[in-house]
Amino acid sequence: xxxxxxxxxxxxxxxxxxxxxxxxxxxxxxxxxxxxxxxxxxxxxxxxxxxxxxxxxxxxxxxxxxxxxxxxxxxxxxxxxxxxxxxxxxxxxxxxxxxxxxxxxxxxxxxxxxxxxxxxxxxxxxxxxxxxxxxxxxxxxxxxxxxxxxxxxxxxxxxxxxxxxxxxxxxxxxxxxxxxxxxxxxxxxxxxxxxxxxxxxxxxxxxxxxxxxxxxxxxxxxxxxxxxxxxxxxxxxxxxxxxxxxxxxxxxxxxxxxxxxxxxxxxxxxxxxxxxxxxxxxxxxxxxxxxxxxxxxxxxxxxxxxxxxxxxxxxxxxxxxxxxxxxxxxxxxxxxxxxxxxxxxxxxxxxxxx
Ligand SMILES: Nc1ncnc2c1ncn2[C@@H]1O[C@H](COP(=O)(O)OP(=O)(O)O)[C@@H](O)[C@H]1O
Ligand code: SF4
Ligand SMILES: [Mg+2]
Numbered sequence: 001x002x003x004x005x006x007x008x009x010x011x012x013x014x015x016x017x018x019x020x021x022x023x024x025x026x027x028x029x030x031x032x033x034x035x036x037x038x039x040x041x042x043x044x045x046x047x048x049x050x051x052x053x054x055x056x057x058x059x060x061x062x063x064x065x066x067x068x069x070x071x072x073x074x075x076x077x078x079x080x081x082x083x084x085x086x087x088x089x090x091x092x093x094x095x096x097x098x099x100x101x102x103x104x105x106x107x108x109x110x111x112x113x114x115x116x117x118x119x120x121x122x123x124x125x126x127x128x129x130x131x132x133x134x135x136x137x138x139x140x141x142x143x144x145x146x147x148x149x150x151x152x153x154x155x156x157x158x159x160x161x162x163x164x165x166x167x168x169x170x171x172x173x174x175x176x177x178x179x180x181x182x183x184x185x186x187x188x189x190x191x192x193x194x195x196x197x198x199x200x201x202x203x204x205x206x207x208x209x210x211x212x213x214x215x216x217x218x219x220x221x222x223x224x225x226x227x228x229x230x231x232x233x234x235x236x237x238x239x240x241x242x243x244x245x246x247x248x249x250x251x252x253x254x255x256x257x258x259x260x261x262x263x264x265x266x267x268x269x270x271x272x273x274x275x276x277x278x279x280x281x282x283x284x285x286x287x288x289x290x291x292x293x294x295x296x297x298x299x300x301x302x303x304x305x306x307x308x309x310x311x312x313x314x315x316x317x318x319x320x321x322x323x324x325x326x327x328x329x330x331x332x333x334x335x336x337x338x339x340x341x342x343x344x345x346x347x348x349x350x351x352x353x354x
Pocket of ligand 3: 073074204
């Protein structure tokens with residue numbers, strides 16, 4: 001796993017892979033990512049895209065992963081699925097029900113994907129085969145993991161379409177994706193993801209392309225199915241209104257790092273990280289319809305342009321000289337249960353309490 005000739009490294013240059021060797025036999029949490037750093041190969045060399053990610057989701061829990069575009073939310077989910085062919089895992093661990101995912105072979109991962117862990121994406125058309133009926137596509141997933149014959153798998157597919165609220169499921173089983181509405185296609189994706197009752201479902205902006213009413217229907221459906229199946233749900237979104245309505249806890253991501261992880265009520269009552277505070281101020285739900293939204297000045301630093309200090313410093317209203325020199329590590333937020341951390345030298349809750 002050493003550096004090959006001609007490959008350039010950025011911040012990750014001196015990191016050596018340090019994967020834990022023994023597996024913990026933990027029933028909970030379902031997903032436990034600890035200190036995971038990852039570099040991705042790009043035309044100008046490898047860049048560290050994720051740094052020391054800590055993420056935990058328990059059975060029956062919904063954890064929101066939020067942050068502006070380009071912060072690394074999708075890469076995090078794809079990394080957990082081990083679906084990034086150009087990835088180098090640099091350090092840390094990723095466990096599903098206690099099983100270490102790093103180090104599993106591609107064959108072993110294929111057995112887990114769509115079985116114990118599944119993912120749904122923003123745009124179903126990119127994941128669905130336009131030439132096959134939706135029923136056959138769901139049936140394929142069922143056959144692959146459950147070993148049912150074609151007839152039983154198709155019957156199961158129809159049942160799943162019914163479960164996800166597609167009217168006239170028996171008839172719709174034979175429809176091709178383009179014959180369905182955007183909301184129905186997303187329901188098909190959910191049916192496919194749930195075909196094998198995964199322990200972990202990761203939904204990457206699953207409703208961004210849908211209108212508001214359909215958004216709520218799809219999120220309500222995901223919430224109900226999560227409860228019914230006792231799944232762990234990682235919900236990736238840039239919409240804080242969705243977080244406040246559907247999540248138990250939230251991890252805020254900035255430039256490839258988790259900068260704040262809190263129970264959802266605590267975060268909305270008093271964000272600890274200046275970035276979270278800024279995001280809350282830009283959230284549409286904070287403002288009257290039609291009013292101008294404030295935007296956070298500046299932009300997420302590009303890969304390869306991430307310096308040594310706090311990466312939010314150039315945009316932070318509270319930055320002091322030392323913030324530009326040394327990056328703060330995640331620190332426990334006093335008095336809060338579960339995973340409650342903030343990575344900031346001068347967190348807002350401390351400023352409010354003094
Ligand atoms: N497959 C890839 N190879 C190299 N870089 C990538 C790849 N996918 C995403 N990136 C880069 O990683 C960073 C995080 O991207 P992404 O996870 O898609 O952000 P988000 O989902 O939060 O909008 C971005 O700078 C993006 O350009
Ligand atoms: S460490 Fe400093 S620059 Fe970074 S978010 Fe906190 S106050 Fe702002
Ligand atoms: Mg994304």
